[in-house]
Amino acid sequence: MIVRISTEGQYEIADADAGELNKLDARAVEACEASDEAAFHEVFTQLLDYVRSHGEPVGDDDLIGSDIILPPPDVSLAEARAEFQGEGLIPG
């Protein structure tokens, strides 16, 4: 399974690790919906660290699409709430 951390890069993660990712993701969404900035950043940082520590970085010369795309590490709660909808993600 390929996971991208936006603005950082892609990681290959074992399918067995997907469950834990899902749990952290759900908690991040919860914190986001509760507008709990501190909790959101804490969980989101855990999520990113999990990907970084359990994943194998994808090589620069590999052209693979990701199964999961995570927001950038410096994402704000407001941005996360807006779910990156609208224009601006892709130029052109």
Add this chain to the structure above:
Amino acid sequence: MPGLSGRMSTVVKAKISKLLDRAEDPSETLEYSYQKQIELLQNVKKGIADVVTSKKRLQLQEEKLQQQVVKLDTQARQALAAGNEDLARTALERKNVAQTELQSLDSQVAQLEQQQEQMTASEQKLRTKIEQFRSKKEVVKAQYSAAEAQVRISEAATGVGEEMADVGLAMQRALDKTENMKARADAVQELEAAGTFDDLTSLGSGDDDIDRQLAQLSSTSEVDADLAKMKAELGQGAGSPAAGQLGAGESGGQPAEGQAS
């Protein structure tokens, strides 16, 4: 995944397929995608140049402020030695403002430095991916029929498209931050233009604006401490090296240019 990551993926994928669907013929898709990649690479280069320009501008401001700090410190000593404590206090207040600005400029320059490094790394990565895409594209065009080519290349196109989206996002965020810093730099320049850091010879009656800003920005206790320290120093080391430094205020008194863009 229904969460943040799931929604993010959906949005990105929808945009990429929109991007790739614009051309119907596979070889056209390939060429179109390749053109877009090259364009983006150019934009990233421009973005990096932008960040570097902003950084240089802030560094220039830092240098000027640094000079002001030295000059104001000297002037405070001169004023104190001449028994004019009010003037010394004003000089120290201004020095305090300049130092606070310096600290914030310092951290902004560091941030821009980091952004520059990140963007340079993304540019390198994107370049490698584009090169990979280009060679795949040539192989596919030479070896496969149109229908097969579409299938063979779609994964690569998605991969490179996603990378483009990501580099685009990273660049947008870096430039947004740079914009904020530019606004901040402009604000400092306005303070400068208003004479906040000017040398004290220009101190006259029309300084209400400056005084108001000083009152807002400078910390009185810090100024008091500075003043006390300076008094102690002057009391002890009367005459020796301080006498030599007294003239320094004048020599550094180049007219502060209002515009440094």
